Amino acid sequence: MKLLVFLFLITLFISYTTSASTFKHPLDPLTPSELKLVRSTVQKTYKASSPTLTFQYIGLDEPEKALVLSWQSSNAKTKAPPRRALVIARFKNQTLEITVNLSKRSIVSTKVYTGHGFPMTTFDEQDFVVELLFKYTPFIESVHKRGLNISHVVCSVSSVGWYGEIKSKRTLKLQCFYSQGSSNLFARPLEGITVVADLDQRKIVEYFDRANIPVPKAEGTEFVASKQKPPFGPTLTGAAFVQPNGPGFKIDGHSISWANWEFHVGYDIRAGPMISLASIYDLQQQRYRRVLYRGYISEFFVPYMDPTANWYFKTFLDSGEFGFGQSMVSLDPLADCPANAAFLDAYFAGEDGLPVKIDNAICIFEKYAGDIMWRHTETELIDKEIREVRPDVSLVVRTVSTVGNYDYIIDWEFKPSGSIKMGVGLTGILGIKGTSYTHVDQIKEDVFGTLLADNTIGVHHDHYLTYHLDLDIDGEANSFMKTNLESVRVTDDNSPRKSYWTVVRETAKTEGDARIKLGLKASELAIVNPNKKTKAGNKMGYRLFPGTVAHPLLLSDDYPQIRGAFINYNVFVTPYNKSEKWAGGLYADQSRGEDTLAVWSLRNRSIENKDIVLWHTVGIHHVPCQEDYPIMPTLSGGFEIRPTNFFEINPVLKAKTPKPVRLPKCNSQP
């Protein structure tokens, strides 16, 4: 049995990793050979000799939606749409947008971007400026002044944000930590040092050492198992989980089919995972019906709440500044995902354009959580008790993006009942600030966080993840419908009741009707297809079930909130527009809020019976607590979209309970 499982895993690895060299689907991410082709094509024009062109972003230039849909509806029998790559590069201190036609191996167009904001920084340039710092004498002196051993100092970068500067330079700030005696460097900041590195000049342009705040001690910060001392615990019992006939899903390249779902799992080095063309099989209509054309996390806003010199700028746009996709990490096969998971690799381009592989970046598994799909016990019938129960199984697509200290677990969960659940798990290390305090009683000022240990403050912050959900509810032409629940006073004296609630439905005509702050009134929000109705006459739709929402607490005239204005509402709806992909703007680094979802939405375009996009922001205000230290137990949030009059009846009414699995006959005990 063990051997069987092992062989099965090997098979998975073989079959799912060799697909890297060719694409099978127009929405497949660029393969390593395609990335190389993009590189050589661009370098033909922009010589490899100095000054060097740097690749800040290479990704699929998405084909026109109409072309993808017609390719799909022909069952891939027609020619795939032209395969193109979008390159964002820096060359001679300019930002270039270069479109490459892959089959023609040629540059289609080049545009110099002259607006505000800069492209994502690359890992290579981040590493470069960190190395600069270690050769920078004032820094070495700062380390010595603190009595630290420079060989244990580790530095990383921070974006600088925008605070009203008229002229922006492409810079990063650096922040350093101490790693002697503990792997948990983020728990041990070297507070008080300001370093600014210019990425175009490639040098340190600002340095200041403010204060000598103690570096938190190593003691109590370690999280690596092998370095822990007893007592250990709690003890958890292992279990073996076996699907002797393999998983219930099929993977063909990046296309997944499972139960009544089929969809495409791609990724982008900025967005991370992207789910496309998710369709569900309708047993009554005997066909797949599209729900989601494309869904991904568009931006990720993480402002910290410390306005002082060393911290004020920490107001990250994690996707646009650092790349939520290139921050995906390799998943641990038996811990990040259960034993029945299959894995896909991911590739991104380094600054030099060469592909970099992330092994096991995406896992796909069937989740057996012990949930009940539906049930009923009927005791009213004479002489018989009926008990019908269907256990639930779902399919999860998981990635983890580690952006510096934080680890974000991103789940897309598909349920046979038609729901898609978007799960967000926050774990990793808090953003920690050094302090001289060792007890709350000493503190007589606002320290902008929670004192967690000696010299250790977990700084207040928020997490806002804005999802782009291009829902296509059984076709592109959709509307956004609010079903408001309204109290009614009964005026009919025949009724003993004085009140009830009823529903008042309202279809949003323009974007302005669809900017929603949740929690203010009882309302169900749905994307419906106004052209398709159930037999009884209800509009077919999918409803948003918000989970974790938060409203901004930064003032609206504050710079980070101007850049992050796309979270001013929990829900936006916009007409589909290929260029409106990134809620915080295409050039998020040092952006000035001119190209955000909030700005687009002000055009107040018509959204009725149109191809529309639903934007929903998951928000969490985070007041750190002792339990988050030295490493955070996962804090989970998310939301769900759920069919609402999309089907005529419960789509899992006729699902059968899976047959009990027979394990092999065994002749000995473990």
Add this chain to the structure above:
Amino acid sequence: MKLLVFLFLITLFISYTTSASTFKHPLDPLTPSELKLVRSTVQKTYKASSPTLTFQYIGLDEPEKALVLSWQSSNAKTKAPPRRALVIARFKNQTLEITVNLSKRSIVSTKVYTGHGFPMTTFDEQDFVVELLFKYTPFIESVHKRGLNISHVVCSVSSVGWYGEIKSKRTLKLQCFYSQGSSNLFARPLEGITVVADLDQRKIVEYFDRANIPVPKAEGTEFVASKQKPPFGPTLTGAAFVQPNGPGFKIDGHSISWANWEFHVGYDIRAGPMISLASIYDLQQQRYRRVLYRGYISEFFVPYMDPTANWYFKTFLDSGEFGFGQSMVSLDPLADCPANAAFLDAYFAGEDGLPVKIDNAICIFEKYAGDIMWRHTETELIDKEIREVRPDVSLVVRTVSTVGNYDYIIDWEFKPSGSIKMGVGLTGILGIKGTSYTHVDQIKEDVFGTLLADNTIGVHHDHYLTYHLDLDIDGEANSFMKTNLESVRVTDDNSPRKSYWTVVRETAKTEGDARIKLGLKASELAIVNPNKKTKAGNKMGYRLFPGTVAHPLLLSDDYPQIRGAFINYNVFVTPYNKSEKWAGGLYADQSRGEDTLAVWSLRNRSIENKDIVLWHTVGIHHVPCQEDYPIMPTLSGGFEIRPTNFFEINPVLKAKTPKPVRLPKCNSQP
């Protein structure tokens, strides 16, 4: 292997079902022999001859909290507190509260209750009035008039509520359904018939047949697997789940220990499952620390939104009127709970006082959902990448209560990280109203629901579950703390920031400070122990993470809302008071709102540094949709309590990943 598993299951059944005859813990529910003893003791005084005393409720008369705690702290070496039962009986048209001392086999006290409201109705009297109806000529005529075969008519009862009547009689209304050709009787109401049965007179006292509305057809309503016709689907893959060394939890009577948790699982025939004395082991303090003294669902308010003659009264208090505990149903071993579940039986007393057994009423299982307990990938360290991941496991205690058409899945989930998640799953059959309509376009009036099929309306309604959580955060003396997140405008010109948010903590002094409508402001709510602080000086506490909340939409002067005023706030905090158990009042049937949580709270008692109870209401407004028909896919809700500065550090920092389980060596394939 299969044999092994089977043997293991048999062992479970034996060991956990023989405990019924004796109690081991002062909070154990009454055993069958104790129920019999209560019966014989009461019947000694109230002769078995006519007029008969009926047992409306028999439950444990909870021992004083101080006695239970001292018994527990002595490790059960001191004598258990006196074992008493509370009987609520009807005798000569009066409600009696009888306390029985079990060891002395004597009645301790008897009180005649003369206030408003009545005790729970028994299944026996419900059955009795249904039988009456089938002998009632006008009803037989109504059935004939509809052209129906009376042998397929099924009737059930409904509580009548209170609508300002000055004098209340103990009555039930009856509602009938048609079962020919489908098991789904609740989808096929005989609309238009009003029947009132008097429970004391034991006769039909009111009958009216309003209209001949069509009975919905059988077609499309069936949910029983064996009666479905192809096509079937979706197809789900089975998996074998094996814990070769048995589960990680231990069950001793009703006491459970698992990982770092220990707690008691009891039940009450009114409340359903009750979790008591939940404590978590603190690795640093090397001791168990109490979190929850006693938690259960106190009341369950389900008002329907149809004010017309046949429906206005459907505003149920499911616990107080019908008994959420006696409505628990037997769980299906491989569908309601996974293969690794253990089961406990439950017993309640019938009207005659004799014990009735519910097999497998409670299941307990380890949930392996593929979640990540915590993780971090550290790439900043030179020459090594660190990846530490701990997979999560939790322990679930599950019951299902079926109250007529609805099935409520109630989960208590314990996580090693200290969280307790209260899960509520809604499934079963909608409350359906017959109508002459067959298409939405025909409807020009408010029909109070969604037209789902020909002649079939799913009526708008709400579900409010009010949890009683007697939290004891490391001791009884606790406070309720609001941590308000407040925007601050930066006035220091040295900071480029214009704003941030900070926390303002506020300890509730009285009950009035602790009535909370959630969603209005950013605030973290916690029960803290003001006398215990972490080393850094933070108050130890547990935080409420609300999940599914709803605000009432019925007007506050409407009778159902006067009775259901305990849901006017999402959170209440009261001082512990043994008599304040039932949020809707001890006598909920036809209650007048005089004995609700909302009324108790108006006394505005001090709740600072006292033994306090947190009440939290999970609320769902339900606009039915096509997918809910003919049987509802589970709609999940709930909330979580999570340690917040309760521990010094992450309590699962030193949890080890469970060892991979070795399956037996096998010599053949399945």
